[in-house]
Amino acid sequence: MIEAAGLTKFYGTHPAIQDVSFRVSEGEVVAFLGPNGAGKSTTMRILTGYMPATEGTARIAGFDVTEESLEARRHVGYMPEHIALYPEMRVTEYLLYCGKLEALETKKLFERLEYVLEACSLQERADSIIATLSLGYRQRVGLAQALLHDPAVLILDEPTIGLDPIQIVEVRGLVKKLAGKHTILLSTHILPEAQQSCERVLIMNHGRIIAEGAPDKLTTQVRQAESYRVRVARPSSEVADRLRQVPDVLNVQSGPDGAYGVDTRIGSDPRAELSRTVVQMGWSLLEISPLELTLEDVFQALTMRKESAA
């Protein structure tokens, strides 16, 4: 549904992306994962027909994004990174305008309008002037606009950026709901977000795709150990020594805040054993929690692996 081959984009002499190639099949939900400046937005802007690539080609639903731009754009719903709307318009008025630009027939347009207002929980604010909406609601209007013409492909650039945790959960839920009906490519710089919403991630750094795969597969590939955070009331070197003797524990490091980072064998869960040990020794256990893999960990592991392979 989305095919990119050798996409390269220069801003002046600065390459924003280089030789980016990937495919997204029909119905897939794929995340672009990468830190700020990695080139996610640039790639998406090429795919949506906003700007041409310096080199390489891309196709949406079989249509070349530069040669058959209008046809390709018809099959894309796009939510840009910085959601920009006409503040003086009302929500419905704005969506009707967008629908007319998509050349939807009147009957279809009103059907879709009703659908997107419901899907994006916008019914109550349908007559509000956009300027009066909160960021969360504006994000929903942006999404409603992207969905309006029932496009085969949805391209969402950082759909949860700037939202509060509740709104983030809502948007993620919405993406889940849309999966299956549309082919979705979304970008994010937050690892858990990619893990939760997507079947596959493309990891981007410095303008290149450096890894791709299912999120759990990537993390297990990257992970050499499970990690836990253990915090006791009065840390001492004795604590670290004792924790090391717990079965499956590979390594214990003490952190600055009196917490220990405990690495354990993959697939093991020695939390019960750890807490028993601490309590038996008469130390007060304050916290024991799994450490989430961060994007930085993934990058570190990936770049390290590349270096050792070279």
Add this chain to the structure above:
Amino acid sequence: MRATLTIALKEFRGYFIAPMAYVVVLFFLGVSGLIFVLTMAMPQAATNHYRGVMQSMVFITLMMAPVLTMSLLALERGRGTLELLMTRPVSDWSIVLGKYLAAVMIYTGLLIVTLLYPLLMSVGGEVEWGTILSGYVGMFCAGLAFMGIGLFGSAITADQIAAALSAFFILLFFWIMGFVAQSVPSGLGDVLNHLSFIEGYLEFAKGVIDLKNVVYFLSLAGFFVFLAERVVESRRSV
């Protein structure tokens, strides 16, 4: 085509929301109305005098055009809405023409309102409708060119004030050339005179619809709308 109309209608409606547009419309109708009333107060008000009104209206249009057009593209670029518009299945020409059409529509509306003045005059006395018609054709053609220049100003920047100023300077340049023409050697002066608005417009106001002058204003309009489209398109590949 449909997209062009959709964009034009949205933009046209936008004029009735933006306070700036009201200021401009009031300015146009107010000043031309005032000039009209003053003219009427003169003894033997006649078509002759209305010619003066039409001449000043063209000058007011020249000042108004940059303000009326400054938001068309610059505001969308400044707000970031242009990115979304440019990823919709709408050609750059549709966008640019739609915007242009909106400005032309509002201007045409204004011209129609000012037709009240000669109508009022005709109640009190004789009016040479031929001259009036010719003057209005001239104002319409000049307006097309002015709005085209305004649109171009709006295309080259994301800042509305900068857009209005750029357009205003271009307009002023074309206007002033007519004056410069009188103080330079006649060869160069003729060239400048041809490039200037003034001569072409004055002929309309005299009651002469010369095809040459129509072509002049229309090509000026076409040229600047074309440039605006090129700018919009080229901004994609920055």
